[in-house]
Amino acid sequence: MFTGTALFDVLLPGDSRSLKAKRAYVRPILAALRRFEISVAEVGALELHGRAQIAVAVVAAEAGHVGEVLDNCERLVAGRPEIELLSVRRRLHGEDD
Template sequence: MHAGTLTVDLLLGDVHSLKGKRSIVRPLVAELRRTFDVAAAETGHLDLHRRAEVSVAVVAADAAHCRDVLDRCERAVAAHPEFQLLSARQVLHSDED
């Protein structure tokens, strides 16, 4: 069994409040969950209105599938014009770790 995580750091566009931030981040998290069947949540920069950290987790029988799902999630996030992807970090774990 393998588990993988993806953490992305985002710079939001023309957002001036935490309410405006939620209107961008919540649909992204819902899209990731629905489209890729992963666990996803906003995990950082909670008090900043122009920054967001979103994390994704996936569990699979093999590492290649984990990497594939996480790569597709990263590309989906990067494709959104509402924000800029500042960084992305993937970590893979196996039951042998």
């Protein structure tokens, strides 16, 4: 069994000055990521306007599958034209960890 996580640090557009506007950008991203049947949540920068941290977690029998799913998640987030992906931190844990 392997688990993988990814933390996406994103910059939201300048018009996301309110938390309501911020949620309007983050909510569709979370919904799109859930299509991969993974756990996903906004986990950081909750009170900061214009920034968000989104985390995903994957569990699979093979490390290659975990990497493939995380790659797809990263492509989805990076491909969103309304945001800028600032950084991605990934971790893979195996049976021996």
